Amino acid sequence: MTAFGSVVRRAPNDLPPPPVALPPRAALFLDLDGTLAPIMPRPEQVGPDPRRAALLDDLSRALDGRLAVVSGRALEDIDRILEGGVRFIAAVHGLVRRGGNGVDRLPPHPDLDHARQVLRDLARGDRGLLFEDKDLSVALHYRNAPSAADAVIEAAERLARGSELVLQLGDMVAELRTPGQDKGKAVAAFLRETPFDGAVPVFVGDDLTDEDGFTAAARLGGYGVLVGPPHRPTQARYRLNDFNAVLDWLSASTGRVAA
Numbered sequence: 001m002t003a004f005g006s007v008v009r010r011a012p013n014d015l016p017p018p019p020v021a022l023p024p025r026a027a028l029f030l031d032l033d034g035t036l037a038p039i040m041p042r043p044e045q046v047g048p049d050p051r052r053a054a055l056l057d058d059l060s061r062a063l064d065g066r067l068a069v070v071s072g073r074a075l076e077d078i079d080r081i082l083e084g085g086v087r088f089i090a091a092v093h094g095l096v097r098r099g100g101n102g103v104d105r106l107p108p109h110p111d112l113d114h115a116r117q118v119l120r121d122l123a124r125g126d127r128g129l130l131f132e133d134k135d136l137s138v139a140l141h142y143r144n145a146p147s148a149a150d151a152v153i154e155a156a157e158r159l160a161r162g163s164e165l166v167l168q169l170g171d172m173v174a175e176l177r178t179p180g181q182d183k184g185k186a187v188a189a190f191l192r193e194t195p196f197d198g199a200v201p202v203f204v205g206d207d208l209t210d211e212d213g214f215t216a217a218a219r220l221g222g223y224g225v226l227v228g229p230p231h232r233p234t235q236a237r238y239r240l241n242d243f244n245a246v247l248d249w250l251s252a253s254t255g256r257v258a259a
Contacts, residue, residue, distance in 0.1 A: 015226065015230070015234075015236065015237065015238055015239035016238060016239070017238060017239065017240060017245075017249070018202075018223075018225045018237075018238035018240070018249060019238075020249070020252045020253055020256050021253070021256040022202060022253050022256065022257055023200040023202070023222065024200070025066075025198065025199050025200055026063065026066065026199060026200050026201075026202050026222070026257070027063065027066035027067070027068075027190070027191070027196045027199035027200065027201050027202065027222075028059060028063060028066065028067045028068070028202050028204070028250075029068050029069075029070050029187050029190070029201060029202065029203040029204070029213060029217070030067070030068070030069050030070065030203075030204050030205075031069075031070060031071055031204060031205030031206060031207065031210050031213075031227075032046075032069055032071040032073060032078060032081065032082075033046065033071065033072075033073070033171075033206075033207075034171065034205075034206035034207060034227060034228065034243060035204055035205050035206050035210075035227050035243055035246055036052055036056075036069070036243060036246065036247070037049065037052070037081065037243060038242075038243055039143075039171065041143060041144055042130060042141075042144075043073070043077070043130075043132060043141070046081055047080075047081060048080075048081060048082070048083050051247065052082075052247065053082065053083055053085050055247060055250055055251055055254070056082065056085055056086055057085060058254050059250060059253075059254055059257075060086070060087075062254050062255075062257040063257060064195055065087070065088075065195040066195050066196050066199050067086065067088065068086070068088035068089060068090060068190055068196075069082065069086050069088070069089050069090070070089075070090040070094070070183050070186055070187065070203070070205075070213060071089075071090070071091060071093075072091075072092060072093050072137075072168075072170065072175070072207075072209055073091060073092070073134070074091055074092060074096070074134045074135070075089060075091035075092075075096050075098065075103070077091075078091055088100075088190060088196075090183065090186035090187075090189075090190070092134050092135075092136045092137055092177065093137070093168065093177060093181065093182055093183055093186075093209055094181035094182050094183050094184075094185055094186030094189075095136045095137070095177065095178055095180065095181050096136065097181075097186055097189060097190075099189070099190060099193050100193050100194055100195075101193070105136075106136060106178055106180050106181065107178075108135055108136050108178055109136075109163075109164060109165060109178040109179065111163035111164055111165050112136075112137070112138060112165065112176070112178065114159070114163070115138050115159045115163065115165060115176045116133060116138045118155060118159060119131055119138050119139070119140045119155070119156075119159075119176075120133075120138075122140060122151075122152065122155060123140060126145055126148055128142070128144040128145025128148065129141065129142055129144075129145050129148060129152070130142075130143075130144065136177060136178045137168075137175050137176060137177030137178060138175070138176055138177075139173050139174065139175035139176075140152050140155075140156070140173065140174050140175075141172060141173045142172055142173070142174075143171075143172035143173070146172070149172075152174050153169065153174050155174075156169075156174035156175075156176060159176055160176060163176075164179060165177060165178070165179065166178070166179045168208075168209055169208060170207045170208055170209055171206070171207050171208075182209075182212040183203075183205075183209060183210060183212045183213040183216075184212035184213055184215055184216030185212075185216070186213075187201055187203060187213055187216040187217060187220070188216055188220065191220060200221050200222045201216070201217040201220050201221070201222035202217060202222050202223060202224075202225065203216070203217040203222070203223075203224045203225070204224070204225040204227060204240075204246060205224070205225075205226070205227060206226065206227035206228045206243075208232075210224070210226075211234065211235050214226070214234065214235035214236045215235045218235060218237070223236070223237040223238065224236035224237060224238075225237070225238045225239065225240060225246075226238070226239045226240075227239070227240050227241075227242065227243065227245075227246055228241070228242065229241075
């Protein structure tokens, strides 16, 4: 298989925009928040968008179905935002995956009960904090209370050390999740199934959680596209400025898909 990327970490300010023409027999793996949709103060404020829906439908057709959304959101929430228009989805960072054979879902880890109580109590003590329960993970968003960042991260780190949960730090959020999967493993699992088998993976995302996807895409012969400002080393090979640039690039790529 031709390698379109590597696992060498790069400085994002040195990354060019991705080529308009996707690799032959490409498969697209797309994050949602910050990639296909803007980051909003509250997660529930992200909703359906006609342009995005039409674009994803056109891309899926052009790629013969080789398109998946890979997100930290719950499956039901992704379907709400995308109006059920995307068949293949990895949700909660890959802990839930809807593939060709239905939905695979890991059971929630018992340690989540204690983490849920602690993070919920923290949110009750600061009106700027937002607690989110995704069954297989719990998260505390501090976008509206940036001064609480250190306290939130310290609490999450303490919970992770005292449990078997995985600590996932993201864009103004600390999340504790059931162990066992990540976005990179979700990509690898899709590529073992029809219609993705034999495809060249292109992973597009903005957050730290997407680095697993970039690494997997490069390892499996494709590449990653980082979305957002150049603020961290990355496994991605290319970069786009924001979600609007992503939609423009995907729109331009729709007519340049190779068989």
